[in-house]
Structure formats: C-alpha cells, structure tokens
Amino acid sequence: MRVKLTKRSVExxxxxxxxxxxxxxxxxxxxxxxxxxxxxxxxxxxxxxxxQQRRPKIGEHGVLTVDQARDIARQWLARAAxxxxxxxxxxxxxxxxxxxxxxxxxxxxxxxxxxxARSVETxxxxxxxxxxxxxxxxxxxxxxxxDIDRMKLAIRDGKSARKLxxxxxxxxxxxxxxxxxxxxxxxxxxMMSCAVxxxxxxxxxxxxxxxxxxHRKDRFLDEQEIGRLLKVLDAADASRSxxxxxxxxxxxxxFTGMRYSEVMELKWGEVDASRQCFRLVDSKTGARVIPYGKxxxxxxxxxRRGAASDYVFPGSKADKPLALRxxxxxxxxxxxxxxxxxxxxxxxxxxxxxxxxGQSLHQVGATLGHKSPQTTMRYADHAMEAIRGxxxxxxxxxxxMQRRK
Numbered sequence: 023m024r025v026k027l028t029k030r031s032v033e034x035x036x037x038x039x040x041x042x043x044x045x046x047x048x049x050x051x052x053x054x055x056x057x058x059x060x061x062x063x064x065x066x067x068x069x070x071x072x073x074q075q076r077r078p079k080i081g082e083h084g085v086l087t088v089d090q091a092r093d094i095a096r097q098w099l100a101r102a103a104x105x106x107x108x109x110x111x112x113x114x115x116x117x118x119x120x121x122x123x124x125x126x127x128x129x130x131x132x133x134x135x136x137x138x139a140r141s142v143e144t145x146x147x148x149x150x151x152x153x154x155x156x157x158x159x160x161x162x163x164x165x166x167x168x169d170i171d172r173m174k175l176a177i178r179d180g181k182s183a184r185k186l187x188x189x190x191x192x193x194x195x196x197x198x199x200x201x202x203x204x205x206x207x208x209x210x211x212x213m214m215s216c217a218v219x220x221x222x223x224x225x226x227x228x229x230x231x232x233x234x235x236x237h238r239k240d241r242f243l244d245e246q247e248i249g250r251l252l253k254v255l256d257a258a259d260a261s262r263s264x265x266x267x268x269x270x271x272x273x274x275x276x277f278t279g280m281r282y283s284e285v286m287e288l289k290w291g292e293v294d295a296s297r298q299c300f301r302l303v304d305s306k307t308g309a310r311v312i313p314y315g316k317x318x319x320x321x322x323x324x325x326r327r328g329a330a331s332d333y334v335f336p337g338s339k340a341d342k343p344l345a346l347r348x349x350x351x352x353x354x355x356x357x358x359x360x361x362x363x364x365x366x367x368x369x370x371x372x373x374x375x376x377x378x379x380g381q382s383l384h385q386v387g388a389t390l391g392h393k394s395p396q397t398t399m400r401y402a403d404h405a406m407e408a409i410r411g412x413x414x415x416x417x418x419x420x421x422x423m424q425r426r427k
Contacts, residue, residue, distance in 0.1 A: 027054055027088050032062055052095035054083070064091035068102040076102070076109040081126050084146060090154060094122070121165065121213075122158040124222065125149045128213045140283055145209055152182045152206045162217055167227045170210055177203040178234065200234035207233060241367050242374040243359070250357040251276070258353060268349030270321045271335045275365060277318040279372030279390050282365050284312075286344060288334045293322065312389070 024045040025031050035044055037060045046052040055063045062083035068076055078098065080091045098108045129149070133142045156173045157165065176182065180198030211228035218226055243251065255273060258264040274285050284302060292301050298319055300312040314322075325334060335344040350365050373390055381389075 027052070027092070029088055032083055032088060035062070046092065046095075049092055049095055049099070051099045052092055064088075064095070066095045066098045066102075066108070068099055068108075070102075070107060071105065076107065078109040081122055082129075085126050085129060085149060086122065086154065087150065090122075090158070094159075119162055119222070120158060121160050121162060122154055124162050124213055124217055125153060125158070127220070128216050132212075132216050140287075148202075148206050148209055152177050152202070153210065155182050162222050165227060167231065170207070170228050171231055173210070174203045174207050174231065174234075177206055204233040207231060240370045240374070241362050241364075242371040243363065243367065247357065247359050247363070248276070248371065251353070251359065254353050254357040258356075264349050264353060265344075266324065267335045267344050268346055269353070270325055271344060271346050272350060272353065272365075272368070273321045274314075274318055275368040276372060277321070278312060278314050279369050279376070280312060281369065282346075286335060286346060289332045290326070290334055291332070293326075293334065295319070295322070295326075 023043070024047050026048050027044065027046040031044075032054055035042055035054070035056045037056055037058050039058060041058070042056040044054040044056070046054075051067045053065055053067060055065055057063070064080040064083065064086060065077050066080060070076065080086065080094050080098070083091075086094075101108055129142065129146060133145050137145070153173075156176055157169060160169060177198050178200050182198060207228065211226060211231075214223075214226040214228045217223050251272075255269045258269050259266060271285055274280065275282065278285075278300075280300075284300075288300065288302075292303065294301055298314055300314065302310050302312065322334070330336075333344075335346070337344045346365065354361075354363060369390070376385075376389070
C-alpha cells in the first residue's frame with residue numbers, strides 16, 4: 023500500500039493478523055509498520071551496494087509526528103545513498119542513539135511500566151511538543167548540561183510554543199513558560215537517569231540544573247463568583263444549553279474539592295450512594311475514600327438515572343471520559359468570571375473556603391488527599407483569618423462581659 027503518510031492516514035490503518043506495511047508516496051523508502059497489537063512504527067528502507075536490504079526503525083507514532091519521522095527518514099536515506107549503513111550503526115552502538123531514540127525506549131520500558139496512564143500521556147505530550155523539536159536529534163552520548171539548560175530557556179521563552187489542530191473542531195495551544203520548562207527539565211532528568219541505568223552514558227547531565235522559581239498564586243472564587251457560577255449552572259440545566267454531564271462535573275469539583283482527573287475518570291462502580299462516598303481505586307495518591315454531601319448527591323442522582331456508560335461523566339464515546347474544558351469556558355464566561363479561573367481553581371475554592379469556615383488544615387488535607395501536610399500549608403493564611411475571627415469573637419465576648427458589670 024502506498025499513500026501520503028499523514029496523521030489521519032496513519033491512524034486509519036487497521037491492525038491485521040500480521041504486520042501491515044504502508045509506504046509513503048512522498049519519500050521513497052519511508053514507511054509505516056502497524057503490528058497486530060496496534061503499535062505504529064516508522065521505518066526507513068534501503069539497499070546496500072552489496073544488495074543487502076536494511077529496514078531500521080525510526081520511532082513510534084505518537085512519540086514522533088509524521089513530519090518528524092519523514093525528516094529523519096530523508097537524512098538516513100541520504101546517508102545510505104552515500105554508502106553509510108545506518109542500520110548497522112544503530113545496532114553496533116545503542117549509545118550512539120539520539121534523544122528521540124531514548125524517548126521511545128523511556129516511554130516503553132519505564133513510563134508505561136511504572137507510571138499511571140495519565141502521567142504517561144503527559145510525558146508523551148511533553149516529549150512530542152518540547153523535547154523532540156528542541157533536542158530530539160542530539161545523540162544521547164553527546165548531550166551536555168549546556169544543551170539541556172538551553173532547552174529549558176527555550177521552553178520558557180516559548181520557542182516550542184505553537185497552535186495545533188484539536189478535536190472536536192478546535193485548536194490546542196502548546197504554551198511555553200517557566201512552569202512547563204521546569205516539568206520538562208524533570209522529565210529529561212529522569213530520561214537521563216534511565217540512560218545511565220541502561221548503560222547508554224556514564225552521567226546524568228540534567229542533574230543539578232536549577233529550576234525556575236515559580237511564583238504561584240492559588241486563585242479561588244470569591245462569594246459573588248460562586249453565587250454567579252451556581253446560578254449559571256442551574257440556568258444551563260433548565261435551558262439545556264450545556265450537557266448535564268458537564269454541569270454536574272463542575273458542581274462535583276466545587277462541592278468536593280476532588281482533583282480534575284479523579285472526577286473525569288470516576289466510574290459508577292466507585293460511587294457508594296448508600297454511604298455517600300466515592301471509593302477511588304487508583305487516584306493520584308493511591309486508593310482513597312472521599313465523602314460527599316447532599317448537594318453532590320442530588321447532582322449525581324440525575325445522572326445515574328440515564329447512565330449508559332461505566333464512566334460517571336462519559337464523553338462523545340461511551341468508553342472515554344468527558345472533555346470538560348470547553349463546557350467550563352462557556353459557563354465561566356457566562357458567569358462573568360475571568361480567564362484566570364481554571365477547573366483546578368474549583369479545588370482551591372473548596373479548600374480555601376473550608377479553611378475559612380473553621381476546618382483545620384489537617385482536616386482539609388485529608389479531604390483533598392494530600393500525602394504531605396506541607397502541601398496543605400498553602401492555605402495557612404486562610405486558616406489565620408479564620409482563627410483571627412474566632413479570636414475577635416472571644417475578645418468581643420469578654421468586653422461584653424465587662425460592659426454588663
């Protein structure tokens with residue numbers, strides 16, 4: 023089969039009982055192999071002057087884009103035309119591989135084995151969007167501390183930022199900034215640690231590189247914003263201007279302080295309606311039980327009656343969770359809440375108001391599922407405000423006693 027390889031044509035190839043080979047019509051010798059398990063792998067094909075055939079692997083689809091794989095194929099095929107045996111070179115010394123090669127192995131042999139599925143997808147996205155465009159062609163044995171530091175600065179400055187087409191009918195923005203630069207630096211450091219463990223080099227050049235200091239300010243909704251948001255949610259349900267799965271998910275984020283991933287991946291089997299709690303099997307911090315109150319119970323009951331999926335909040339495909347951000351942007355704007363408020367802001371809102379209402383940091387940390395008490399300390403200022411209020415009330419009581427005498 024010969025077609026122009028694009029993201030759509032690559033993902034349209036169905037696996038069969040044997041490997042399926044698809045050849046690119048644009049670059050002769052560049053192709054795609056689809057295995058029976060569904061893995062999609064790019065390769066180059068050429069003949070040596072002796073007549074021997076070679077088919078070295080370029081990398082996996084998803085780790086590499088079609089265009090990235092095609093560019094590598096052009097380079098390899100040009101070298102092969104000049105008499106170089108790229109396949110033999112790759113086989114002779116694994117440490118001569120590039121960061122792109124290391125990324126493929128890291129995802130397959132480390133991330134997919136030891137990390138949660140959501141973390142694997144985050145790593146895959148950061149590799150595709152930041153690592154490969156900036157240092158993907160650098161050899162693992164040659165990369166230096168300076169190379170990685172320059173990558174960090176480039177991500178901060180938006181050198182890898184761009185807009186991508188996204189489904190359904192939208193565009194996804196790949197952003198730079200200090201936060202994402204720090205996370206990609208941590209990813210590269212782990213990849214380099216794996217490279218050392220696998221004997222691909224003797225040291226980790228990313229170790230000790232300073233991260234940017236992130237000036238994080240935890241935004242939370244004030245009383246007026248919460249009131250407007252709840253009114254907009256009720257109006258959206260009444261007019262059906264937003265999916266009830268979306269409005270209920272937003273209520274649940276606000277009423278429980280659960281993580282976005284916990285709500286989006288929640289399944290009916292984890293909902294214990296009789297005891298009004300969620301029994302999560304695999305949250306970010308492991309298995310945990312989350313109690314919920316009557317407002318959340320009421321919101322869930324409306325969904326349970328029409329449930330046709332294992333997911334509490336299914337997407338357009340019943341076996342996939344809902345994509346909530348589009349609904350959030352619509353309702354947030356309708357409520358007159360500025361763009362600094364994200365879905366994660368709802369978790370901060372729950373935590374902040376819980377502390378201000380008098381709950382201890384320990385209680386709030388337990389509810390939010392924080393492993394470390396230090397994580398909950400970001401809400402300490404709110405706790406001080408609550409304590410100050412109690413102190414003032416006690417002082418006022420004493421002064422009132424004085425006046426009565």
